[in-house]
Amino acid sequence: MKILVLGSGAREHAIITALIREQPRPTVECAPGNAGIAAEVPSVNLDPNDPVAVTDYAVLHSIELVVIGPEAPLVAGVADALRARGIAVFGPDQAAAALEGSKTFAKRIMDEAGVPTGRAVRAGTLAEAESALDEFGAPYVVKADGLAAGKGVLVTSDRPAAIAHATYWLEHGGVLIEEFLDGQEISLFLLSDGQNVLALSPAQDYKRALDADAGPNTGGMGAYSPLPWLDAEFGSENAFVDEIIDTVALPTVRQLATEGTPFVGLLYCGLILTDAGIRVIEFNARFGDPETQVVLPRLVTPLSSLLLAAATGALGGHPRPEFSSDVAVTVVLASENYPQEPLVGREITGLDAALAVEGVTIAHAATRLDGDTLVSTGGRVLSVVAVGATFAEARARAYEALGHVSLAGAHFRTDIAARVA
Ligand code: AMP
Numbered sequence: 492m493k494i495l496v497l498g499s500g501a502r503e504h505a506i507i508t509a510l511i512r513e514q515p516r517p518t519v520e521c522a523p524g525n526a527g528i529a530a531e532v533p534s535v536n537l538d539p540n541d542p543v544a545v546t547d548y549a550v551l552h553s554i555e556l557v558v559i560g561p562e563a564p565l566v567a568g569v570a571d572a573l574r575a576r577g578i579a580v581f582g583p584d585q586a587a588a589a590l591e592g593s594k595t596f597a598k599r600i601m602d603e604a605g606v607p608t609g610r611a612v613r614a615g616t617l618a619e620a621e622s623a624l625d626e627f628g629a630p631y632v633v634k635a636d637g638l639a640a641g642k643g644v645l646v647t648s649d650r651p652a653a654i655a656h657a658t659y660w661l662e663h664g665g666v667l668i669e670e671f672l673d674g675q676e677i678s679l680f681l682l683s684d685g686q687n688v689l690a691l692s693p694a695q696d697y698k699r700a701l702d703a704d705a706g707p708n709t710g711g712m713g714a715y716s717p718l719p720w721l722d723a724e725f726g727s728e729n730a731f732v733d734e735i736i737d738t739v740a741l742p743t744v745r746q747l748a749t750e751g752t753p754f755v756g757l758l759y760c761g762l763i764l765t766d767a768g769i770r771v772i773e774f775n776a777r778f779g780d781p782e783t784q785v786v787l788p789r790l791v792t793p794l795s796s797l798l799l800a801a802a803t804g805a806l807g808g809h810p811r812p813e814f815s816s817d818v819a820v821t822v823v824l825a826s827e828n829y830p831q832e833p834l835v836g837r838e839i840t841g842l843d844a845a846l847a848v849e850g851v852t853i854a855h856a857a858t859r860l861d862g863d864t865l866v867s868t869g870g871r872v873l874s875v876v877a878v879g880a881t882f883a884e885a886r887a888r889a890y891e892a893l894g895h896v897s898l899a900g901a902h903f904r905t906d907i908a909a910r911v912a
């Protein structure tokens with residue numbers, strides 16, 4: 492099979508790593524990729540957000556499946572254009588991708604489908620925002636309505652800060668005030684063919700920049716999978732997954748299909764396990780980063796068969812994906828000053844020594860080769876992934892590997908997966 496992956500981050504690197512370890516190995520290309528991806532598969536010099544360029548390339552090169560990594564091509568209508576030309580694509584059309592791009596749309600779909608989520612008010616004026624803040628009380632949850640590259644959500648007990656955030660987003664596309672939900676967060680990925688869904692193994696992401704969940708929200712600083720504490724709550728991972736399929740994923744997918752906007756691709760359910768039960772805090776229309784880096788290394792079922800089945804309406808009756816009993820941990824190495832304005836263009840060394848640690852792989856997030864020198868190009872630079880028989884083992888391996896990597900000014904969290912090790 493000939494597969495084109497769109498994107499340039501650690502998520503896409505992890506997807507490609509999973510695809511090329513299959514037997515037989517599919518032919519994989521990536522547009523545009525990064526230095527780590529280019530070391531494994533050919534890079535295509537193509538704007539992944541240009542529907543015409545991507546479609547022309549896919550037709551010309553007889554691509555059999557396009558896998559869209561990030562949200563930007565989805566929002567730009569790249570999946571629509573590919574489908575219109577009869578090319579199998581894993582990723583929803585623009586209209587269904589609004590599940591991620593518009594919190595108002597997502598809330599309406601959840602309301603119609605009876606999916607449990609936090610109560611929320613879309614404020615049209617500052618006065619409405621203030622009255623919603625007072626109604627829900629502290630801690631305050633203030634969310635940008637549209638895509639905000641991970642910077643749209645503020646959770647704070649500081650009322651002036653909540654009002655400042657609401658004021659900014661009122662003028663930049665809209666704002667939602669939501670009730671605060673307390674509990675463990677879970678990221679669950681579901682493959683959807685528009686009618687049927689299949690769940691992957693759940694993961695937990697660490698969103699805050701600093702240890703002990705201090706500091707600002709980021710795109711994600713680390714993750715682990717599976718979630719051993721789910722067994723105490725639900726009996727087993729499968730029981731948990733089945734509950735989410737029945738109460739969240741299928742109602743959502745069916746509502747979208749009923750409205751004529753079927754969702755074909757990856758339904759990312761961001762969940763909080765509250766004392767009153769599961770609540771959805773967000774949907775994304777793509778694989779999560781860094782959670783993908785811990786879910787896919789554990790996947791035993793060939794990824795390409797799952798993605799193709801989703802893309803071609805063939806998930807119904809497909810067996811549950813199988814996962815290894817190994818666990819996985821990833822720690823993100825971030826640039827100085829991330830998540831504010833990251834300082835980039837710096838040399839990265841020590842990867843060979845890091846990769847020599849047993850069970851370790853490295854997904855590149857933002858790298859390029861400058862001659863023979865590997866340099867950073869963005870906020871999250873590398874995702875160091877380790878598998879092991881236990882979380883203690885996987886954690887130790889990930890941090891040992893990180894100890895070999897040098898990047899001036901870089902930072903990482905030291906407590907990823909500590910709660911399960
Ligand atoms: P989101 O972009 O919606 O995933 O939000 C980013 C992060 O903010 C989440 O991972 C949570 O940690 C936090 N968050 C979002 N909504 C809520 C909520 N209603 N209650 C508590 N925390 C929230």
Ligand code: GLY
Nearest residue numbers: 710711779780781
């Ligand atoms: N790790 C969170 C996300 O991918 O949105």
